[in-house]
Amino acid sequence: MGRVFRFISRPLLAVQDSEKAHGRSLLMLRILSSNPFTRFMLRTLYKPTHNLPIHRFGIDFEHPFGMAAGMDKRAEALRGWESIGLGFSEIGGITMLEQEGNPKPRMFRHGGDRALVNRMGFNNPGSEKVALRLKKSRKYNRKIPVWANLGKSKLTPLSEAKDDYATTLRRLWCDIDLFVINVSSPNTPGLRDLQHGDYLSSIIQECMAENLKSADMYGGKTKPLLIKIAPDLSMPELELILDVALAANIDGIVATNTTLQRPNDEDKAYKESGGCSGTPLGERSTELIHHIFKYTNGSLPIVGVGGIMSSDDAWEKIINGASLLQAYAGFVFEGPGLTKEIVNGVRRKLRDSKYASLEEAIGSSVVLN
Ligand SMILES: Cc1cc2nc3c(=O)[nH]c(=O)nc-3n(C[C@H](O)[C@H](O)[C@H](O)COP(=O)(O)O)c2cc1C
Known part of the structure; x- marks a missing residue:
């Protein structure tokens, strides 16, 4: 099936405008996951045959690989993500207010480098509408955890x-x-300033207070809260963020978002402003994961994202400290068969390694103090 995507779907998508191609793929997934027969077909084609269970944040995951934020900004294809065998999905970024985002075009592909550049700017229907959509989805039994990516409204x-x-x-x-x-x-002016000092601690505190209030009101436990960081931080800046996160008892870190760096400034896609993701981001994101694991002595669970295109990339993130993984560009360039390739590949690597479990492999290449 990977070959069908590589030789038929990918060339077809490559000649379309990136955002339109994305919209069409999402619509197709929604349609295919809306009836039991096609859902069964999707599962048969794409769901990994074996699990690779992991428990993090008080949640059981069938395997550690999920969909990164930005793919499903409106929470439109929840059933689709589980049908193609993901371990979890992350909807959003969602902001308090509905917003259009930046003018189009705002999403660009570099096929040769398997890279994307985007300056979407949190185009989303706002949290009120997304809440209604999620409420409607209660009529079926969800099979995988659904995360939400929280952004800030431009206004x-x-x-x-x-x-x-x-x-x-x-x-x-x-x-x-x-x-x-x-x-x-990187596409909402000033947003990255919120990674620092008082801003960050006040956002965490406010979210934690709201989390506690909701848990009290509706019953049950508070939900895990994670922070997603940029790859363009210096290591001292990263450490300051980790100090704030640890002091505030945050549950984990997502590393990383897209980068402002470019492999070169000649290629057309790289001349566009915005955040770059895919293969060129892979190494930097792994460096940050490694540093976070080392600095926190492995105490803070890390979700690794950036340039995961294969099980080799996934394994690199795991041994450097990531316990869960996500991809965006990988799905664009490798298609929905990526999950199976990663879960099966990581299982094989584990079998051939000296580690008895996934838990043992996590962070195994990091020398702790
Ligand atoms: C078009 C597009 C939109 C994105 N939107 C968001 C977003 O709303 N919130 C967020 O945290 N990350 C967003 N991201 C970043 C991804 O979640 C991910 O961190 C980044 O793309 C690196 O992973 P990758 O190399 O697998 O693409 C977006 C990425 C792309 C390409």
């Missing part, structure tokens, strides 16, 4: 950012299993 000043994030968290709380506070998208 909200940085000083009020904490209320923007916390409002979205409150609206979505009942239908989401885990929240990612995204302070690292």
Whole structure:
């Protein structure tokens, strides 16, 4: 099936405008996952034959590989993601207010490098509408955890950012299993400033307070809260963020978002402004994962994302400290067969390694103090 994607679907998608191709793929997935027969077909084609279970954040995952934020900004294809065998999905970025995002075109592909450049700017229907959509999805039994990526509305000043994030968290709380506070998208002016000092701790505190209130109101436990960071931080900046996160008892880190760096400034896609992801991001994101694991002594679970295109890339992230993994560009260039390739490949690598379990392999190439 990977070959069908490589030789037929990928060339077809490559000649279309990137955002339109994305929209068509999402629509196709929605249609195919809307009836039991085609869902069965999707599962047969794409779901990994064996699991690779892992428990993190109080949640059981069938395997560690999921979909990164940005793919399903409107929570449109929830059933699709589970039908193609993902371990979890992350919807959003969702902001308190509905917004259009930046003018189009705003998403570009570099096929040769398997890279994407985007400046979407949090185009999304806003948390009120997304909450309604999630409520409707309650009529079927969800099979995989659904995470939400929280962004800040463009109109909200940085000083009020904490209320923007916390409002979205409150609206979505009942239908989401885990929240990612995204302070690292490069396409909302000033957003990355929220990674630092007082801003960051006030956002975490406000989200935690809202989390507790919702848990009290609806019953049950608070939901795990993670922070997603940028790959363009220096190591001292990263350490300051980790100090704040550890002091605030955050549950984990997602590393990383897209980068402002480019492999060169000649190729057409790289001349576009925005964040770059895919293969050129892989090494930098792994460096940050390694540093986080070392700095926190392996105490803070890391979700590794950036340039995962194969089971080799996935394994690299795992031995450097990631316990869960996500991809965006990998699905664009390798298609929906990527999950099977990664889960089967990582299982094989584990079998051929000296590690008895996935847990043992996580962070195994990091020398701790
Ligand atoms: C078109 C596009 C939109 C994205 N939107 C978001 C977003 O809303 N929130 C977020 O945290 N990350 C967003 N990302 C970043 C991805 O979640 C991921 O961190 C990044 O692409 C690196 O992974 P990859 O190399 O597998 O693509 C987006 C990426 C792309 C390509």
